[in-house]
Amino acid sequence: MKSVLAIYPGSFDPVTNGHLDLIERGAKIFDRLIVAVLQNLEKEPLFCVRERLEMLGEVTRRWPNVEIDVFDGLLMDYARKKKAQVILRGIRAISDYEYELQMALMNRKLEPSIETVFMMPAEMFSYLSSRLVREIARLGGSVRDLVPPIVEERLRAKVH
Ligand code: PNS
Numbered sequence: 317m318k319s320v321l322a323i324y325p326g327s328f329d330p331v332t333n334g335h336l337d338l339i340e341r342g343a344k345i346f347d348r349l350i351v352a353v354l355q356n357l358e359k360e361p362l363f364c365v366r367e368r369l370e371m372l373g374e375v376t377r378r379w380p381n382v383e384i385d386v387f388d389g390l391l392m393d394y395a396r397k398k399k400a401q402v403i404l405r406g407i408r409a410i411s412d413y414e415y416e417l418q419m420a421l422m423n424r425k426l427e428p429s430i431e432t433v434f435m436m437p438a439e440m441f442s443y444l445s446s447r448l449v450r451e452i453a454r455l456g457g458s459v460r461d462l463v464p465p466i467v468e469e470r471l472r473a474k475v476h
Contacts, residue, residue, distance in 0.1 A: 322346040322402035322433070325391050328353050328368050329361045330467045331375060332449055334441035338406040341435050343379040350398060351376065355388040362450050362474060375464045392427040403432045408442045 324342055328335060328351070342349045353368050363371070365386055376382045387394040395403060403423060405416055420432035449459050453471040460468060 319347040320402060321348045321350065321398065321400045322404045323350045323352050323391075323395050323398065323400045324404040325352045325354060325387070325394075327356065327359070327361070327446065328372060329446050330363050330368060330449065330463060330471065331372050332441070332444050332446055332463050332467075333461070334406065334408070334437045334444040336375060336464065337437040337441055338404070338435055339376055339379065339382060341437075342404045343382050346381075346402065346404070348381050348383065349379075349404070350383045350385050350400070352391075352394065353384070353386045354391075355386050363470070367470065371464075371467050371470060374466055390426065392423050392430065395430050396427060401430060403430060405432060405434055406437050407434045408437060408444075 322342055322345075324339060326335070339349065339351060351372055353365060353372065355365050361368075369384055369386060372384045376384065391403065403420075405420070407413055407416055416432075416434065420434075423430065423432060444462055449462055449471070452462075453459050453475050456475075459471060463471070
């Protein structure tokens with residue numbers, strides 16, 4: 317029987333409830349889902365890769381078909397190496413679409429056999445992003461309801 321492996325790539329700095337909503341939806345549809353953290357040497361992240369992997373591991377433990385991994389270089393090289401058939405990406409609003417379309421079509425040019433699948437998170441997460449979560453935490457605002465409790469704790473420890 318055909319088994320579909322999807323990769324959900326991103327920075328996850330840090331993982332938010334919007335990411336988790338998408339992971340839950342993806343885990344229902346695909347046989348296996350790898351959440352792949354980009355090790356981006358250019359960006360200065362708030363959480364190092366190890367911390368991001370730890371948080372993701374903890375908050376996705378309830379889904380047996382979800383794995384956490386790290387990648388660098390081209391996403392399509394990583395996806396080929398993993399023998400994935402699908403890249404999963406979330407689209408929150410029209411404003412995400414242009415960038416996501418460009419990336420999906422470029423990825424298709426690099427590897428035509430891998431499909432990008434877009435899913436929408438619940439609308440209550442449509443305004444949520446890791447960047448805003450980092451900013452709110454840094455400025456002392458509450459990120460409750462935006463991130464899982466263990467991420468909230470780690471954010472508090474990080475910015476104080
Ligand atoms: O969470 P993000 O920052 O929106 O994720 C972006 C990500 C990691 C999916 C994208 O930057 C990526 O795939 N980077 C890997 C390098 C690559 O393959 N670049 C060519 C994209 S067409």
